[in-house]
Amino acid sequence: MANLSKIENLKPFLDEKALLYNQFKFIATDPISIPHKFQKKEDIEIIGFLIATIAWGNRKSILNNGEKLCKILQFEPYDFILNHTESDLENCNGFVHRTFNAHDLKYFIKALKYIYTKHQGLESVFCKHQIKDSLQPAIHEFKTIFFQLDHEQRTEKHVSDPEKNSAGKRINMFLRWMIRKDTNGVDFGIWDSISPSILSCPLDVHSGRIARELGLLNRKQNDAKAVKELDTNLRRLDPMDPVKYDFALFGLGAFESF
Template sequence: MIENVKAFLDAKVAQYNQPGFIENDPISIPHLFTRKQDIEIMGFWAATLSWGQRVTIIKKCKELITLMDGAPYDFIINHQEPDLKRLLSFKHRTFNDIDTLYFIAFFRYHYEHFESLEDAFLPPNPLKGEQEANQKAPPLGDWGAGLEAFRSYFFSLPDFPHRTKKHVSSPSQKSTCKRLNMFLRWMVRQDNCGVDFGIWNRIKPADLICPLDLHVDRVARKLLLITRKQTDWQTALELTARLREFDPADPVKYDFALFGLGIEERWGVQF
């Protein structure tokens, strides 16, 4: 049974983990850039805004890029106070101008102390810009601690808007942390297929947790990869543990298969 499921999912990974997947997915947004910091910033933003129709998500991300003069990192580092006024018009669902301005403030603070956003996810928590050498990811299976530390760091600036906290999830909230895990997949996974970026190397693909939304959850249950009744952080861990049986070094590659099967299901394709 396991061998049959693995072979089925491997075939679906090969089908969807290819450049044709990019155009209609939010990952197309960071693919507009070559500079590492631009990829990180817009990758994080695209993942954060990823709810609703993908066409709308992509459109809103491109609007945000335009508001930052087509150069997110340069705008964040070098903007003056009057430049922020144009961003007061930006909104996507419940994400509004207050959230936008705080994201910019956080990114500016972080990149004044660190070269890469990867440092924000590595313990110890880099509060107050205290960069420490040889930072490593949390032990395998304990990635929840890394996400908790990131959220604490993200909201460490004085007078952060409390409303913005709903846009950055954490395991302690019993969230699957789908958007954060998706962003980490984009940044960390390394292969030659051209979809994920693989620009981070201190977090390993083996450490990642599979992004889990309602569509992936439904497909995974059909394939008997999930037995837990709830859909929460522990469910994401359960799914990832099963996927590690198929590929211990790169379990999250199967996100392509599960997500792709969810798309096929919406098209009426049975499996």
């Protein structure tokens, strides 16, 4: 466990960096720019979930494929999810982002319809399964529900499971987008039923390296145990909005070569 006084001494520095990088001007090259093209809550959360799912690898490729997803969903994600036909799913043919392919996308579309028609939507699922201090069990339950339809086993790898010790970087990022209340217009904060205080930091190569250099994280692997350790320390810095420090950690790693 990191030294408490050392962590508290980091607060002014990390608050400053969080404020610096939690700015709308940075989103043009970020995957979150794709859901920012939409206004309706359901459109934002559906395209947000899909773009977060493919948010690994080259940023330009992520954004290009995010634009393709918008086109496949006819720029009305919620309407397409609810009302698509089998022939509409042919629009998915040829889509590929690294290991996420057209077969995976077709299943995701069908599963999202199931989530909205049988489980009252994405927010409802995560809200129902949250616990007092964590959303990680809710991610596990969401994955269980999401894959209740017939599917290829390989598609399951595209939704992380903290109970299998995954850091769940992309789905934690998606949850940050949906839940965190952001006065600077980056995160959407459209899910009112879940407190930002229980969000987990999207742990990746950049944020993990900086967290270790600052003494916020001792565990060497980027896994679920590391996420829990980092969460504990970030919540000491700001119990109500701990994942604002994701901006600081990522910015220091990606933009400043800290």
